[in-house]
Amino acid sequence: MMDRARLPPWHERQRLPNGRELLIRPIRPEDAEPLRAGFALLQPEEVRQRFLYTMGELTPEMAQRFTRISPRNEFALVAAEPLPPGEALIGAVARIAVDENGRDGEFAILVSRYVANMGVGRYLMTRLVKWARGRRLQRLYGDVLESNQPMISLAESIGFLRTPGDDPGMVRMVLDLRNLH
Numbered sequence: 001m002m003d004r005a006r007l008p009p010w011h012e013r014q015r016l017p018n019g020r021e022l023l024i025r026p027i028r029p030e031d032a033e034p035l036r037a038g039f040a041l042l043q044p045e046e047v048r049q050r051f052l053y054t055m056g057e058l059t060p061e062m063a064q065r066f067t068r069i070s071p072r073n074e075f076a077l078v079a080a081e082p083l084p085p086g087e088a089l090i091g092a093v094a095r096i097a098v099d100e101n102g103r104d105g106e107f108a109i110l111v112s113r114y115v116a117n118m119g120v121g122r123y124l125m126t127r128l129v130k131w132a133r134g135r136r137l138q139r140l141y142g143d144v145l146e147s148n149q150p151m152i153s154l155a156e157s158i159g160f161l162r163t164p165g166d167d168p169g170m171v172r173m174v175l176d177l178r179n180l181h
Contacts, residue, residue, distance in 0.1 A: 010077065010127070016118045022091060024127065027076040030086030032063040038090050038112065039063075066093070073098040075131045079111075079120050091115040094124035096132060096140070105132050107142040109151070121154055129158065133177055140175040143167075 007013070011025045039058035058066075069076050076095035080088035092111040099105065107128050111121045132140050140160075144151050146169050152162065155173040163172045 023082040028085035
């Protein structure tokens, strides 16, 4: 096992309550195919809660877009098996896209049922908040289906406030980063 102090920035090992070990790390272009393979394991409801509609597959183009981020205005982490990128099964993805105003960031998180309810979503969200604060963003927000109570509860427990969404059936979860200590 690698020593924690020797891991690159934004890389952390996490042991889940079931004993399985995950590596939290930045997403890499090599993750495109494992991301596509893992997508096939998701339930239609898991896909709908994240993408707001059901889709049968993650196309190669979509996978490439998700894994090739612009470091200037995007940040994405995965919770993966402790194997090299391209080989590791990915259990969760969390990302931020900074708005054109440079002050706000939109978050998105997808946690598969295989690692759900084990603290992975909460941990990834805290990492997103840390990155946003380091970038001196003023606000984080994400649009969530009203029916996605686990995500709403998670966000509220971290300090996000629920505001009306732009579309019916949606709520916008907002965290004012200027008020965090």
